[in-house]
Amino acid sequence: DTKVETRQFQAETRKVLDIVINSLYTERDIFVRELVSNAADALEKYRHISLTEKPEFDKDVPLEINIDCDAKRHRLTITDTGIGMTREELETNLGTIAHSGSGKFLEELAEAAKKDINLIGQFGVGFYSVFMVAKRVRVQTRSWDGSEGHEWESDGAGTYTIRECPGLHRGTKIIIELKDDAEDYANKFTIERIIKQYSNFVPFPIKVDGKTVNTVQAIWTRSRSEITEEEYTEFYKFIANAVDEPMYRLHFSTDAPLAINALLYVPKENYELMGMGRMQPAVNLYCQKVLIDQHSEHILPEWLRFLKGVVDSEDLPLNISRQALQDNALVHRLRKVLTKRFLKFLADEAKNNPEKYAEFWKTFGIFLKEGATSDFEYRDEIGKLLRFESSATEPGEMTSLDDYIDRMKEGQDAIYYINGPSRSAVEHGPYVEMFKKRDIEIIYTLEPIDDFVLSHMGTYRDKKLVSADRADLRLPEAADKEDKGETPAETLPEEQVKEICSFIKEVLGDKVQEVKPSTRLVDSPAMIVNVDGLMTSSMERVLRATAR
Ligand code: ADP
Numbered sequence: 327d328t329k330v331e332t333r334q335f336q337a338e339t340r341k342v343l344d345i346v347i348n349s350l351y352t353e354r355d356i357f358v359r360e361l362v363s364n365a366a367d368a369l370e371k372y373r374h375i376s377l378t379e380k381p382e383f384d385k386d387v388p389l390e391i392n393i394d395c396d397a398k399r400h401r402l403t404i405t406d407t408g409i410g411m412t413r414e415e416l417e418t419n420l421g422t423i424a425h426s427g428s429g430k431f432l433e434e435l436a437e438a439a440k441k442d443i444n445l446i447g448q449f450g451v452g453f454y455s456v457f458m459v460a461k462r463v464r465v466q467t468r469s470w471d472g473s474e475g476h477e478w479e480s481d482g483a484g485t486y487t488i489r490e491c492p493g494l495h496r497g498t499k500i501i502i503e504l505k506d507d508a509e510d511y512a513n514k515f516t517i518e519r520i521i522k523q524y525s526n527f528v529p530f531p532i533k534v535d536g537k538t539v540n541t542v543q544a545i546w547t548r549s550r551s552e553i554t555e556e557e558y559t560e561f562y563k564f565i566a567n568a569v570d571e572p573m574y575r576l577h578f579s580t581d582a583p584l585a586i587n588a589l590l591y592v593p594k595e596n597y598e599l600m601g602m603g604r605m606q607p608a609v610n611l612y613c614q615k616v617l618i619d620q621h622s623e624h625i626l627p628e629w630l631r632f633l634k635g636v637v638d639s640e641d642l643p644l645n646i647s648r649q650a651l652q653d654n655a656l657v658h659r660l661r662k663v664l665t666k667r668f669l670k671f672l673a674d675e676a677k678n679n680p681e682k683y684a685e686f687w688k689t690f691g692i693f694l695k696e697g698a699t700s701d702f703e704y705r706d707e708i709g710k711l712l713r714f715e716s717s718a719t720e721p722g723e724m725t726s727l728d729d730y731i732d733r734m735k736e737g738q739d740a741i742y743y744i745n746g747p748s749r750s751a752v753e754h755g756p757y758v759e760m761f762k763k764r765d766i767e768i769i770y771t772l773e774p775i776d777d778f779v780l781s782h783m784g785t786y787r788d789k790k791l792v793s794a795d796r797a798d799l800r801l802p803e804a805a806d807k808e809d810k811g812e813t814p815a816e817t818l819p820e821e822q823v824k825e826i827c828s829f830i831k832e833v834l835g836d837k838v839q840e841v842k843p844s845t846r847l848v849d850s851p852a853m854i855v856n857v858d859g860l861m862t863s864s865m866e867r868v869l870r871a872t873a874r
Pocket residue numbers: 360364365368406408409410411419420449450451452453454497498
């Protein structure tokens with residue numbers, strides 16, 4: 327008690343405290359979830375460390391979370407036997423916001439709080455939510471390395487103190503003195519209810535006044551037939567901190583080439599589309615039920631960052647460090663197997679339930695497009711999943727490239743597409759005239775990124791993907807030769823055609839490279855085409871816009 331230090335919270339931390347305390351007020355229950363999830367994280371970390379470092383200190387203390395409700399003294403205590411914190415860790419973890427670029431993080435947080443307070447659960451504000459209910463909080467903690475224990479104390483108003491605290495066991499004890507209007511959180515039935523709602527799948531016993539209240543078993547290792555729909559949905563809400571129900575679920579196991587148990591979910595909403603900032607990976611990597619890498623960046627490509635869930639592989643070395651994951655050959659194989667399996671799942675869903683897949687495409691298609699432009703490895707699998715409007719679909723309806731190919735004309739060896747800001751703009755433009763006339767289907771790429779996707783892919787099932795604004799475009803010969811007679815080159819004498827072209831070139835000057843007669847127009851007098859075919863006009867527009 328001799329060395330008490332008083333510190334100011336970092337300015338950002340104070341802001342977070344302010345946002346959390348003021349905007350989450352009606353969702354106070356979630357502070358229990360946040361503290362329990364921190365306790366579970368600390369236990370997971372200890373379980374991993376005990377395999378890699380073989381620590382001696384307090385090594386026989388069981389891995390569990392104990393919650394003590396003291397209704398008389400309006401006090402709630404949450405104790406875990408996880409890794410604990412050293413003095414420095416205590417200061418960094420509970421005095422500052424560790425997130426990189428915290429300014430941006432705060433903006434997103436404030437935005438989220440305005441839109442939907444439930445979204446705030448997606449952000450790592452965790453610990454500070456305790457001040458929604460607490461007058462005063464003490465955190466007593468001792469690291470797994472056996473160094474001296476410390477107590478952190480604060481009322482959440484701007485400062486905190488840290489002092490030495492001898493005689494602690496490994497782990498962390500959080501003692502909460504409840505505000506007068508939050509006394510109910512010292513009621514054990516309230517706490518049990520909240521744990522069942524939010525923390526049921528924490529893989530360590532959570533004991534309330536000595537009795538275990540959660541389902542400790544790892545759901546993904548159980549057989550599919552034993553798991554109910556409710557359990558699956560509950561687990562999704564738990565793992566994704568979500569309030570919605572998932573759109574898709576994929577639970578599978580493999581033995582070769584790797585032994586894998588995976589349970590993956592597609593959420594219902596795409597928060598990136600809602601302007602909530604970039605999603606972070608949210609699939610956890612386990613090895614024989616031991617958490618190796620939470621929210622792993624290594625086991626799925628970045629463009630699948632919308633997936634939530636767990637992957638467990640017995641083949642990974644249990645003591646692998648997080649740093650080693652990046653270059654590990656097994657992890658690379660794991661990533662490939664998972665990605666292919668998930669894309670196959672989507673293809674099956676698209677076939678068996680096209681309406682639902684259309685919904686998925688609307689919400690998450692942008693991620694697959696990102697994959698198509700960044701990951702050549704899965705080109706064919708992603709190509710199968712792409713959807714576009716075309717001259718053969720009703721407005722708002724979509725077609726796949728496979729269906730397009732089925733409808734291709736005899737002699738047609740390419741898939742054609744044209745970009746435009748809207749369907750009607752495209753349909754009234756000159757590029758589609760000859761397609762219409764010859765009854766050749768053309769895909770409408772109505773999003774600027776679509777041209778990048780298709781030109782990056784280059785081919786699909788051996789068919790070239792060709793933008794209709796290319797100068798060298800050659801449509802398959804029309805069945806009826808009548809077409810020929812109407813082409814300007816033949817209705818005007820060649821000499822005059824040349825004169826008109828050079829007149830137009832003179833007027834336009836450097837704005838165009840060349841003016842040539844064409845057989846591609848039906849009603850329009852002229853159109854602008856793309857000479858080198860490297861970039862479509864819409865790609866150029868995008869690049870010009872981003873270069874500004
Ligand atoms: P997050 O869990 O998203 O990192 P929190 O605000 O919930 O954010 O917690 C901040 C940090 O404090 C955690 O990352 C962890 O390092 C530390 N911490 C919180 N609770 C515990 C605990 N019970 N045991 C050990 N460390 C903890």
